Amino acid sequence: MKDAQGVKRVGNILESTPGQLIVVVSAMGKTTNALEILVPKLNDLEAEKLIKEIEDYHYSIAKDCITRRWKEQTISTLNKVFAELRETVKEYPADNYDERYDQLVSYGEFLSSRILGSYLSDEGIPNIWFNACSNIWTDNNFREARVDFTKSKKYFDQNVPIAFENANIIITEGFIGQSGSRKKTTLGREGSDYTAAIIAHCTNAESVTIWKDVPGVMNADPKKFEDAVKINQLSYQDAIELAYYGASVIHPKTIKPLQNKNITLFVKSFLSPEEEGTRIDGAITKLPVPCFISKTEQVLLSLSPKDFSFIAEENLSFIFDSFAKHKVKLNMMQHSAINFSVCFDSDPRKLPGLLQSFQGNYRVLYNDNVELFTIRYYDQATIDKVSKDRNILLEQRSRYTVQLVLK
Ligand code: ASP
Ligand code: MG
Numbered sequence: 494m495k496d497a498q499g500v501k502r503v504g505n506i507l508e509s510t511p512g513q514l515i516v517v518v519s520a521m522g523k524t525t526n527a528l529e530i531l532v533p534k535l536n537d538l539e540a541e542k543l544i545k546e547i548e549d550y551h552y553s554i555a556k557d558c559i560t561r562r563w564k565e566q567t568i569s570t571l572n573k574v575f576a577e578l579r580e581t582v583k584e585y586p587a588d589n590y591d592e593r594y595d596q597l598v599s600y601g602e603f604l605s606s607r608i609l610g611s612y613l614s615d616e617g618i619p620n621i622w623f624n625a626c627s628n629i630w631t632d633n634n635f636r637e638a639r640v641d642f643t644k645s646k647k648y649f650d651q652n653v654p655i656a657f658e659n660a661n662i663i664i665t666e667g668f669i670g671q672s673g674s675r676k677k678t679t680l681g682r683e684g685s686d687y688t689a690a691i692i693a694h695c696t697n698a699e700s701v702t703i704w705k706d707v708p709g710v711m712n713a714d715p716k717k718f719e720d721a722v723k724i725n726q727l728s729y730q731d732a733i734e735l736a737y738y739g740a741s742v743i744h745p746k747t748i749k750p751l752q753n754k755n756i757t758l759f760v761k762s763f764l765s766p767e768e769e770g771t772r773i774d775g776a777i778t779k780l781p782v783p784c785f786i787s788k789t790e791q792v793l794l795s796l797s798p799k800d801f802s803f804i805a806e807e808n809l810s811f812i813f814d815s816f817a818k819h820k821v822k823l824n825m826m827q828h829s830a831i832n833f834s835v836c837f838d839s840d841p842r843k844l845p846g847l848l849q850s851f852q853g854n855y856r857v858l859y860n861d862n863v864e865l866f867t868i869r870y871y872d873q874a875t876i877d878k879v880s881k882d883r884n885i886l887l888e889q890r891s892r893y894t895v896q897l898v899l900k
Contacts (some may be wrong), residue, residue: 554570578597629671649696738869796857
């Protein structure tokens with residue numbers, strides 16, 4: 494939902510979908526990125542300028558789609574929310590970056606879910622707003638919070654039937670939850686799909702549909718490869734592998750909660766809702782075509798113990814420990830007798846500390862800004878195609894997957 498037309502589209506889709514629905518919304522347009530800029534403390538003038546932009550953007554969408562009875566009420570709700578956001582930006586302590594991040598960035602979903610709910614009410618479509626924070630419980634690992642499924646399920650069991658007594662459409666916020674100490678938490682960027690999967694798991698939903706601006710899961714990024722084709726049917730196993738290695742249509746954490754309860758996932762386009770999209774379920778299907786996905790902005794790091802000791806248990810446990818401490822997730826790794834190479838997402842906030850932790854015992858080499866290509870069901874033609882005129886820095890093959898680090 495990046496504009497009024499997007500909100501109206503959601504309304505149309507909901508109107509033509511029978512049954513009891515829980516609608517999980519993500520922030521509007523680029524709101525999450527805009528809110529991220531407010532996390533480091535800025536001077537008052539700069540902060541106000543940014544908030545005003547976010548405010549104007551949301552008011553203009555609300556005004557374009559909510560034109561009748563709900564207009565006044567929506568504007569007064571938005572006024573309150575923005576007053577609270579201004580207060581949070583000013584007052585929330587900056588000593589824990591990740592904690593402050595979650596308190597601020599979670600406003601995006603709050604705003605979008607409120608606007609959608611008001612729009613539907615304005616159109617005479619009964620719906621009820623449902624507070625994700627009071628039902629999805631997490632630990633306080635801010636920005637990447639881990640969900641307590643047992644506790645969350647208890648809340649859903651209790652609150653969802655009550656909500657459905659009032660309306661067949663429940664609107665809730667993606668991407669956010671609450672820690673036991675009652676602080677807002679977020680589940681990782683692009684985490685709204687994951688929220689849908691958590692809720693589906695906790696409520697034993699029949700299916701989940703993710704609505705995107707692409708026709709379904711494609712075998713390659715259509716923006717980069719014009720011969721990309723849509724995949725009609727995908728197994729959970731292939732879907733999780735593709736999502737993990739960067740197929741951005743599905744958040745990688747989405748698959749597990751669904752697979753565990755055998756809930757079907759559909760990926761469809763809101764631009765052509767009547768089309769089939771992609772179906773992901775427990776059926777064993779092999780993909781008809783090689784799938785290739787790229788992760789850009791990668792770092793390739795190579796470590797060799799200075800004392801010439803093997804890359805065996807002791808070195809490996811030190812290395813993995815350092816990655817875990819700096820919250821850096823590995824996308825690919827390979828080792829030989831005295832060399833360990835690993836590829837991960839570049840994050841300038843984490844890299845210096847991580848490198849520092851290896852400097853004492855290891856010879857450290859790294860390449861910045863490399864690309865990690867993963868090809869599932871690979872063939873030589875696809876490998877040649879993606880690596881044409883590029884330098885392959887590292888390569889790894891297993892039965893179904895090949896990974897290439899390219900410069
Ligand atoms: N709004 C959040 C983000 O941009 C969550 C999502 O889009 O799924 O990361
Ligand atoms: Mg999003």
